[in-house]
Amino acid sequence: MGMEAALVRGSMHVALLGETSTQMALRDPDIRLMLRVRDDDNVAFAELVELYNHRLITVMHHLVGNAEEAEDLAQEAFLRVYRSRKRYHPRAKFSTWLFTIANNLALNTLRSRKRKPSVPLNLRDSGPLGPRPAEQLVQDRGKQPMQKMQQQELAALVREALETLNERQRVAVVLNKFEDMNYAEIAEVMDLSTKAVKSLLSRARDNLRLALKEYIYMDGEPLR
Amino acid sequence: MSTLNDQDRENLVAYLDGELGEEAAQALEAKLNVDPTARAEVEALRQTWGMLDYLPRPAPSTTFTTRTMDRLSVERLSVRTGKMPVAARTRWLSYVGWAAAVLVAAAGGFGLANLIWPAAKNHVERDEILVKHLGVVEKLGQYQNVDDIAFLQALADPDLFGEEES
Numbered sequence: 001m002g003m004e005a006a007l008v009r010g011s012m013h014v015a016l017l018g019e020t021s022t023q024m025a026l027r028d029p030d031i032r033l034m035l036r037v038r039d040d041d042n043v044a045f046a047e048l049v050e051l052y053n054h055r056l057i058t059v060m061h062h063l064v065g066n067a068e069e070a071e072d073l074a075q076e077a078f079l080r081v082y083r084s085r086k087r088y089h090p091r092a093k094f095s096t097w098l099f100t101i102a103n104n105l106a107l108n109t110l111r112s113r114k115r116k117p118s119v120p121l122n123l124r125d126s127g128p129l130g131p132r133p134a135e136q137l138v139q140d141r142g143k144q145p146m147q148k149m150q151q152q153e154l155a156a157l158v159r160e161a162l163e164t165l166n167e168r169q170r171v172a173v174v175l176n177k178f179e180d181m182n183y184a185e186i187a188e189v190m191d192l193s194t195k196a197v198k199s200l201l202s203r204a205r206d207n208l209r210l211a212l213k214e215y216i217y218m219d220g221e222p223l224r
Numbered sequence: 225m226s227t228l229n230d231q232d233r234e235n236l237v238a239y240l241d242g243e244l245g246e247e248a249a250q251a252l253e254a255k256l257n258v259d260p261t262a263r264a265e266v267e268a269l270r271q272t273w274g275m276l277d278y279l280p281r282p283a284p285s286t287t288f289t290t291r292t293m294d295r296l297s298v299e300r301l302s303v304r305t306g307k308m309p310v311a312a313r314t315r316w317l318s319y320v321g322w323a324a325a326v327l328v329a330a331a332g333g334f335g336l337a338n339l340i341w342p343a344a345k346n347h348v349e350r351d352e353i354l355v356k357h358l359g360v361v362e363k364l365g366q367y368q369n370v371d372d373i374a375f376l377q378a379l380a381d382p383d384l385f386g387e388e389e390s
Contacts, residue, residue: 042293049292053284067282074284075292082296154278162279176241177276183243202237209272216271218264 030094038085049078052095055179056102062174063106064113065163073109077102092188099179100189103171110167154215161211169204172197226261236266240273 030051036044056077060070080101088097162170171190175181181189183197190197209216228236232252238244239252256262285291354361370376378384 042296045296046289046293049289053288053292054281057284057288058281061282062279070282071285071288075288075295078292079295079299083299151278154275155280158275158278162276173276177273178281183238183241198238198243199234201241202234205237205269205272206233208276209268212272212275213268215275216268218267 028090028093031090034081034085034088034094034097035090037082038088040085045078045082048081048094052098053078055095056098058178059099059102059174060106062162062178063170064109065159069109073105074102077105080105093185095179096185096188099175099181100191103175103189106171107167157212157215161208164211165204165207169200169207172200173204173208176201226265227255227259228262228265232262233265236269240266240269 030048033044033048033051037048053074056074057067057070060073060077061067064070064073077098081098084101162173165173168190172186175186175189183194183201186192186201187194187197192200232255235244235248235252239249244252256266360367
């Protein structure tokens with residue numbers, strides 16, 4: 001349903017531009033590859049996997065927060081691309097189509113995870129080893145300027161901040177930041193209006209700002 | 225105190241992303257020029273966005289493409305031979321397993337119930353006995369007032385109350 005709507009919007013967009021699929025394919029080498037995949041060319045499919053695996057795994061990793069699961073989901077997304085190859089028509093950039101499939105997969109995973117939540121460990125259950133590094137960092141944040149923090153520690157903090165966002169906000173942020181997608185492209189992937197994406201990103205980035213405000217410095221002073 | 229309203233705040237992110245229309249961007253810039261608090265908000269949003277760069281971009285495992293192509297070959301082979309891929313077969317087997325488990329549980333429950341309440345099994349036989357002795361059942365209340373059968377027989381003795389008058 002969502003994907004169909006996105007494809008319809010995509011085709012309307014192409015029709016408005018008066019651009020044929022042949023013209024699009026000539027311009028976009030990935031579309032040319034996908035058209036070869038549609039004709040059962042496995043070498044072309046391997047090329048597509050090789051071209052997009054890093055990007056797709058990165059996006060999946062930031063959405064589900066687990067490297068192994070991210071690889072599994074990325075692999076499934078590629079296989080879905082292959083399975084639906086005969087229905088492929090170049091109406092938009094190939095990456096938009098790929099990330100629409102990836103978005104649906106990731107959202108399903110996050111929703112099923114919500115239905116079967118894992119029991120988080122209580123931070124106070126650290127035992128005789130004392131607080132974990134992230135916990136220690138929170139305790140020490142007033143003493144340590146951001147510049148001195150290790151990259152890994154910052155990554156953990158940013159990861160936690162990202163996890164405070166709801167699923168849709170997280171998808172929008174990840175596509176915007178890591179895929180450099182503009183609002184129209186995100187709207188197509190997420191089956192939303194551009195206005196809704198603007199509002200979604202505004203709320204998401206404000207939530208991130210609040211979650212990370214202790215680590216934002218203004219004129220050498222932490223932001224209040 | 226910032227001079228920005230809710231709409232301006234929603235526009236801030238779009239402004240930073242270069243997604244705000246020219247007119248709205250100019251109006252926002254005019255406010256930012258005279259409002260240091262608003263400029264601080266923009267700076268905070270900009271820095272927050274920059275912090276996302278600390279997130280790692282994990283490289284795929286070296287065998288990722290090979291593994292994906294292998295899985296594809298397995299799928300294609302299953303389509304050709306009509307055999308289900310392992311994942312689908314496992315899923316199908318798990319459905320069959322669950323169905324079998326439900327059947328076994330139902331049968332076990334029925335057997336156990338018969339073992340615990342055997343009378344329930346013989347309810348037809350029991351009804352037949354009740355019908356056969358319906359006369360006794362109907363007068364059970366009266367019979368319960370009688371101590372024993374000898375007493376009843378004694379009541380039937382004609383000498384006890386004398387002959388009936390004709």
